[in-house]
Amino acid sequence: MSKTILEMRGITKTFPGVKALQDVNLDVVEGEIHAIVGENGAGKSTLMKVLSGVYPHGSYEGEVVFEGNECHFKGIHDSEKVGIVIIHQELALVPLLSIAENIFLGNERARNGVIDWAEVRNGARKLLETVGLDEDPDTFVTHLGTGKQQLVEIAKALSKKVKLLILDEPTASLAEKDSNALLDLLVSFKKQGIASILISHKLNEVSKVADRITVLRDGKTIETMNRAEISEDRIITSMVGRPIEDRYPARTPQVGETLFEVKNWVVHHPIHTERQVIKGVNLNVRKGEVVGIAGLMGSGRTELAMSLFGRTYGHAISGDVFMNRKPVDTSTVRKAVDAGIAYVTEDRKTYGLNLIDHIKHNVSIANLLGVSRGGVIDDLKELKVANDYRARTNIRSSSVYQLTGNLSGGNQQKVVLSKWLFADPQLLILDEPTRGIDVGAKYEIYTIINKLAGEGRGILVISSEMPELLGICDRIYVMNEGRIVGELAGDEASQEKIMRAIVRGEGKTA
Amino acid sequence: MSSETVNSAAPGARSSVRAVIQSNLRDYGLVVALLAIMVFFQFTTNGTLFKPVNLTNLVLQNSYIIIMALGMLLVIVGGHIDLSVGSVSGFIGAVAAILMVEYGFNPLVAGVLCIMLGGLIGASQGFWIAYLKIPSFIVTLAGMLVFKGLSLAILGGRSVGPFPPEFQMLSAGFIPDVFGPIAIPQGGAAPITLHTTTLVIGIAIVVAMIYFSLTSRAARERHGYEAEPFALFAVKTAVIGALILFFTYTLASYRGIPNVMVVMSILIALFVFITKMTTLGRRIYALGGNAKAAQLSGIKTERLTFYIFVIMGALSALAGLIFAARLNTATPKAGQGFELDVIAAVFIGGASMAGGVGQVAGAVIGAFIMGVMNNGMSIMGVNIDWQQVIKGLVLLGAVVFDVYNKNKA
Numbered sequence: 001m002s003k004t005i006l007e008m009r010g011i012t013k014t015f016p017g018v019k020a021l022q023d024v025n026l027d028v029v030e031g032e033i034h035a036i037v038g039e040n041g042a043g044k045s046t047l048m049k050v051l052s053g054v055y056p057h058g059s060y061e062g063e064v065v066f067e068g069n070e071c072h073f074k075g076i077h078d079s080e081k082v083g084i085v086i087i088h089q090e091l092a093l094v095p096l097l098s099i100a101e102n103i104f105l106g107n108e109r110a111r112n113g114v115i116d117w118a119e120v121r122n123g124a125r126k127l128l129e130t131v132g133l134d135e136d137p138d139t140f141v142t143h144l145g146t147g148k149q150q151l152v153e154i155a156k157a158l159s160k161k162v163k164l165l166i167l168d169e170p171t172a173s174l175a176e177k178d179s180n181a182l183l184d185l186l187v188s189f190k191k192q193g194i195a196s197i198l199i200s201h202k203l204n205e206v207s208k209v210a211d212r213i214t215v216l217r218d219g220k221t222i223e224t225m226n227r228a229e230i231s232e233d234r235i236i237t238s239m240v241g242r243p244i245e246d247r248y249p250a251r252t253p254q255v256g257e258t259l260f261e262v263k264n265w266v267v268h269h270p271i272h273t274e275r276q277v278i279k280g281v282n283l284n285v286r287k288g289e290v291v292g293i294a295g296l297m298g299s300g301r302t303e304l305a306m307s308l309f310g311r312t313y314g315h316a317i318s319g320d321v322f323m324n325r326k327p328v329d330t331s332t333v334r335k336a337v338d339a340g341i342a343y344v345t346e347d348r349k350t351y352g353l354n355l356i357d358h359i360k361h362n363v364s365i366a367n368l369l370g371v372s373r374g375g376v377i378d379d380l381k382e383l384k385v386a387n388d389y390r391a392r393t394n395i396r397s398s399s400v401y402q403l404t405g406n407l408s409g410g411n412q413q414k415v416v417l418s419k420w421l422f423a424d425p426q427l428l429i430l431d432e433p434t435r436g437i438d439v440g441a442k443y444e445i446y447t448i449i450n451k452l453a454g455e456g457r458g459i460l461v462i463s464s465e466m467p468e469l470l471g472i473c474d475r476i477y478v479m480n481e482g483r484i485v486g487e488l489a490g491d492e493a494s495q496e497k498i499m500r501a502i503v504r505g506e507g508k509t510a
Numbered sequence: 511m512s513s514e515t516v517n518s519a520a521p522g523a524r525s526s527v528r529a530v531i532q533s534n535l536r537d538y539g540l541v542v543a544l545l546a547i548m549v550f551f552q553f554t555t556n557g558t559l560f561k562p563v564n565l566t567n568l569v570l571q572n573s574y575i576i577i578m579a580l581g582m583l584l585v586i587v588g589g590h591i592d593l594s595v596g597s598v599s600g601f602i603g604a605v606a607a608i609l610m611v612e613y614g615f616n617p618l619v620a621g622v623l624c625i626m627l628g629g630l631i632g633a634s635q636g637f638w639i640a641y642l643k644i645p646s647f648i649v650t651l652a653g654m655l656v657f658k659g660l661s662l663a664i665l666g667g668r669s670v671g672p673f674p675p676e677f678q679m680l681s682a683g684f685i686p687d688v689f690g691p692i693a694i695p696q697g698g699a700a701p702i703t704l705h706t707t708t709l710v711i712g713i714a715i716v717v718a719m720i721y722f723s724l725t726s727r728a729a730r731e732r733h734g735y736e737a738e739p740f741a742l743f744a745v746k747t748a749v750i751g752a753l754i755l756f757f758t759y760t761l762a763s764y765r766g767i768p769n770v771m772v773v774m775s776i777l778i779a780l781f782v783f784i785t786k787m788t789t790l791g792r793r794i795y796a797l798g799g800n801a802k803a804a805q806l807s808g809i810k811t812e813r814l815t816f817y818i819f820v821i822m823g824a825l826s827a828l829a830g831l832i833f834a835a836r837l838n839t840a841t842p843k844a845g846q847g848f849e850l851d852v853i854a855a856v857f858i859g860g861a862s863m864a865g866g867v868g869q870v871a872g873a874v875i876g877a878f879i880m881g882v883m884n885n886g887m888s889i890m891g892v893n894i895d896w897q898q899v900i901k902g903l904v905l906l907g908a909v910v911f912d913v914y915n916k917n918k919a
Contacts, residue, residue, distance in 0.1 A: 312806060337808045351806050354799030356866050365796050366807040368789040375788050380733055419807065 003030045005195060006051075006084075006164060011062035013046055013055060020046045021060070022219045028164065028197060031190045035198045035206040038216035039239055039410075039438035044199050047216070048166055052086040053079040066164075083163030087153045089172060089436065095142035100124035102141050103156045127155040131185060145298065147178030154185065165189070166197045171205060172436045175296040175464050183209045201438055202465075203232045215239055240440050248471035249443065251450040255474060256287030258325065259458040260341075260427045265319035267300075267307040267482075273315050277303050279482040281319075285427060285458035290449060292469035293462045294498045295479035301462045302346055304479070305429045309343035310336045323426065337366065342425035344416055346432035346462070348409075352416040355405035359397060360386035362404050362415050367423040389418035394444055410441025417448060427458045434468060446472055466495045478502060535915060540860065540875050543908075547879060551886030558889050559882070562764030565757070570681060570836065572881035573770045574599065574829035576874055578852040579859075580781045581818075581825035583873040586856050587785075588818050589798040589865025590639065590646035593849050594653030598631055598823060599830030600845025601661040606831055607670035607840030610677060617677035625827045631657070632823020633816065640815035654849070662842045671839025681836035683769040704759075705766030712758025716751045723747055770832055777825075781870045794818065798865030854901070855880055858908040879904070 006028040013021040021043045028034045036044050049055050051064060053073030064071045066082055073079045076086070093102050100120050109119040124137035133151040141149060150170055157165055167186075171179035179202075186196050187209055200206050206213060207230045215222040215238040222238050236247075267278035278300050285291045293301050306313035308321065310333030321330050323339050330336040336343075345351035353362055363386045364371050371382040386400040393414040397407060404415050413433065420428060430449070434442040449472060453459050463469050469476050476493050478486035478501040486501030551559045558564055578595050585592045602624050609620040635653050638644040672678075689706035696702060723743070730737045737743070761767055785791040796804040797811050805811045829848070834840050859876030861868025880901060887897045 309806075310808075332810075333806060333808045334810065343806065345806060350800075351802050354796055354803055354866065356799050356862075357795065361792065361795070365792070365804070365809070368792060372789050375790060377787055377789060377792060379787070380729060380735070383735060384733070423808075 004028070005030050005067055007065040008047070008051065009063050009065070011047065011050055011060060011064075013043075013050055013060040020219050021050070023062075024216065024219070024221050026214055026221070026224075028195050031193045031195055032211040033186055033190065033196045033198055033209050035200060035210035035213045036216060037200065037203070037206060037213060037235055037239060039440050042216040042239075042438075043219040044216055045168065046219075048086060048168060048197070048199065051079070052076055052084060052166065080160055083161055084166065085157040085160055085162045085164070086166040087150075087157060087168065087170065089169040091146075091149050091153055093141045093149055093152060093156075096140060098138045098140055099128070099135060099144075099152050099155075100137035102152055103127060103137075103159050105156070107160060123159065124155070127158050130158060131155045132181065145178075147174045147182070150174065150178075150182060151185075154182075162194060164195050164197065166199075168199045169201065169436055170198070171200065171202060175298070176466075177296060179205060201436060203235055203439075204467075207232055207235070217241060236439055239438070247439070247443065248468075249447045249450055251453070251472075253288065253290070253474045254454070254456075255289045256456060258284050259287045259289075259323065260285040260460075261322040261325070262308065263320045263322070265304065265308070265321075266317065267303060267314035268316040270313065270315045277314060277482050278307060281479075281482075281484055283477055283484060285460050287426075287456045287458055288453050289475065290453050290459045290461060290473050292473035292476040293460065293479055294466060294469050294476055294502075296464075296502060299479045299502075300482040301479050302431055303482075305343055305431055305460070305462060308336070309333065309341060309429065312343075337423055337425070340426035341429065342366075342420035342423055342427070343429045344420055344431060344433060346435060348412050348416050352419075353404045353412060356403065358401045358403050359390065359395065359407075359415055360400040363389050363400075363418045363422055366419050370422060385422060386418075389422060393418050393421070393448055408437075408441075410437035410444070413437055413441070413445060414448075417445070421452070425457065427460065428452060429460045429462070431462045432464065433461065434463070434465070442468075466498055469493075469498075470495065537860075537869070537872070539911070540858075540872060540879075544875050544879050544882070547882050547886070551882060551889070555886055555889040559886055560760065562760050564885070564889075565760050566764050566768060568878075568881055568885050569761075569771050569774075570768055571885065572877055573681075573768075573774045574832045574836075575848065575851050575855060575881065576774055576877045577777055577825055577832070578822075578829045578848065579855045579873040579877045580777055580870060581822035582852045582856045583781070583785070583859075583861060583868050583870055584794055584818050585646070585822050586853075586861045586863075587798045587865060587868045588794050588815060589801060590815070590818070591853070592635075592646065592650045592819070592822050593853075594631075594635065594650040594657060595822065595826045595829075595852055596845040596848035596850075597654045597657035597661070598628065598826040598845070599833060599848060600843070601631075601657040601664075602628055602827040602830035603834035603840045603844045604661040604665045604670070604842070606677075606834055607673065608664060610673055611670050617674050621677070621680075621831055624831055625824050628827020628830070629820045629824040632820040632826070635823070636816040636819025639819060640812045646819075658846070661840075661844070665840060665842050667842060669839045669841040671837075673835060673838055678835050678838055679769060680773075681768075681770055681832050682838075684765045685767045685769060685772060687766060702763050705762040705764075708758055708762040708766040711767065712755055712762070715758075716754050719751065719754075720747060773828075773832075778870065778874055785870050795866055798867070800866070851877075851880055854905045858905060860912060876908075 004027050008024065008026040011021050011024040012019070024043065024047055026047065036047070038044050050060050053075050056074045057072040066084065071082065094105065097105070103124050104120055109116050109123060121137050128135060128137065131151045131154050133148055133155065135144065135148065141152060144152065154165070170182055174182065183205060186198065189196060198206065198210065210230065211227050212224055213230055213235060214224045215235065217239060225234065261284040263282050265278055265281040266276060269275040269277050281304060295301050303313050307317050308330060311317055311331055312333065321328050328339040330339055330341060349355060354365070360382060364382050368377065371378055371385055383400065390397070390400055395411050395414045395418065397411060404412055407415065434445055437445070449459055449461070461469065461473060470493055474490045476488045476490065476498065477484050478488070478498050480502045485504065486498070488497055548559065578599065582592060582595065605627060606620055606624050609615040609623065610617055635649050638649045639646045685707060687705050687707045689710065691703045692706050693701040693703045727737045727743065793804065793809050793814055796807065796809060797814055801811055830845060833844055837844065855877035856868060856873045857876070858879055859869065859872030859874070861873065883901060883904065884897065887900065
């Protein structure tokens, strides 16, 4: 069983001015789940790009040996040919093609260029069965949720006779239930001799399923742990180079009077307009309070937040919003911002940043009036603001003129936060504020949240990671199927109680 | 941290000249390309290109393209395209001719009405694009056909002209020489008379440019921010200053600055100002860079898109007036194919098809590159068919250079 199928020896990859990887070693044995962990910018993705041929042979030093043969991949095609398939964080599916078409994309079941549809459907059906996805192969991918799309990606990999499956943050955008199903699937692949490399920031998952864990830090291999040695604390110590005593910074809450209140909030689906997505939500946030919203994927948390923030989601919205006990109009983003509300999106690349512009311009964009007079921007003032927030949120970059597209996830998140901090909101809605970012950056984000609450602002945090909510919130609302189904004080909340509220809520809506 | 910065200060200063050049390779490359093309044609046309009369012609021939390129830059940076600008400018030329020639409108009144009509046309197209989310390519393709057809219809297939002399002055006139000409004796040959006002304006522009770049540089340094290396700054300023002086001297030795150039220069300055220094400009870049993020940052993206097309419409109208005044007649064929030159100019100037990237200066230089090639090849006697081929290849080459450059970075 313990035949080594992959060996990467002495991999060094240099970009102009930076050594991204330095003498990295990695070996994977047949049928194991090998996790790679490390902070953002530690070199995980670079290493995988070397392995899959995105960086062609010759652009790096060291050697890649797969099944005993030294590999000279010129591109991703070459690595797929020998059975190495990588599934990226950003899924590479074509939304307006069917599941079956996506599975065989680039690998069509065809004779002389004519597609054999019967074989395509049957093949797809078989693969879907293997990954446990109960959908018609003719369904368009766009109609599937992220969790199911991920399964389609894996089915696609299986269709290519995969021997080594690489998953880059596969569960970053999945709710706990879907994540578990996915991880179980990886475990079941072991029996078929398929090895997996799992890149993840979710240490609890990694320590649950991984046979071995390799830790990267600053482009170097720090250590490879065996199953018996794995513990979350040890991983963290190894990742950050120092032990983190507490993953959540301490805070003494100073909760004031009610700042923000929502009453009878009802939102309908933008396309299926008769369907209620948010069914009469009531909630409030007090000054200096960190309030969490827990719930599964699809429970309506993001929809609630976006409908409150300038009605950027939904249709036929009704209900009342109060700030400082006065009714406010949040019907456009501008009005919501003027009322003192900010919304930090869960998807910073699509909704949060202008990736082709630099930090300075991204920080000022939500509050241009703050750096201009009579419509003319004061360049020096803007520069000062950007530098100021760069320091305050500890954005690691060469300067404020670095493009946000070139920053790591954690630093991008800090830019989005800076943007909204500069708009000086009273209520900050943070949607999955630490998704896909590493332990060190998470700690920094929590510290910022605490500081903001300390300044008397209200914070509303949406998160799929329950430990995170339990770690930072004074109060937690539990949402399910568009309703608030529970409200727990921070000190009495537990994962179990949250889950119980969700399950109870499910019974109620049926 | 601090010791590191102190230590690296000396070698950093030297390498940063290279760094600045590298990071601005595209901008410098564009200017160098324009100069190289000019020098090339100066030789191949036996010195005709830089002759005062030809340089004046070059400005007159390209003014309407440049004016439309300014609006097109906003459209393309905003993530859209406008294929209708040629037809709209032709249509407005036709309307102007009907108003002035057939109904005897005062040229100023007619001009203002025409520009307002242009804005209205832009609004009518922008409405579909901004609020109903119809792709701009389709809306303006429709507009292109509609206004081409309408100008044929209102002209009834004929050419209408000539325009009143005051209106012709827009394209044929030159600024008055308030100081009176001066003559420079040339030994035995005929003396060169110079348009003094033009010279004075040229010198004033150079002085103002040096003053403003020095003060803004000083302000940056006073606040402790890095400015570009002084050597580079000095060379850049000197080259630009010398070019302006040479250019105005050449114009002065013919008939001075054409009226159209005044209009064009003011518009260029205005658009540089808008794109670089105003919240309006910043919002347009944000819109093109990531429309969803812009909207979620509180930018009214729909209204912004709408206004971009209104501006484009008004500028197309102005360009149409200038072109009509230049031909001194409105013909049904006026404006045809202008959209391609305008769009090409903006892309040669470094704008990105995907939006969010592009500079006014780039678009203007891009337009001049096309203009100099048109002019130079015509003087050389290159056939119109081959001119098209060469222009097409230059457009492709410029964009390939751009993409290659970006991937390398």
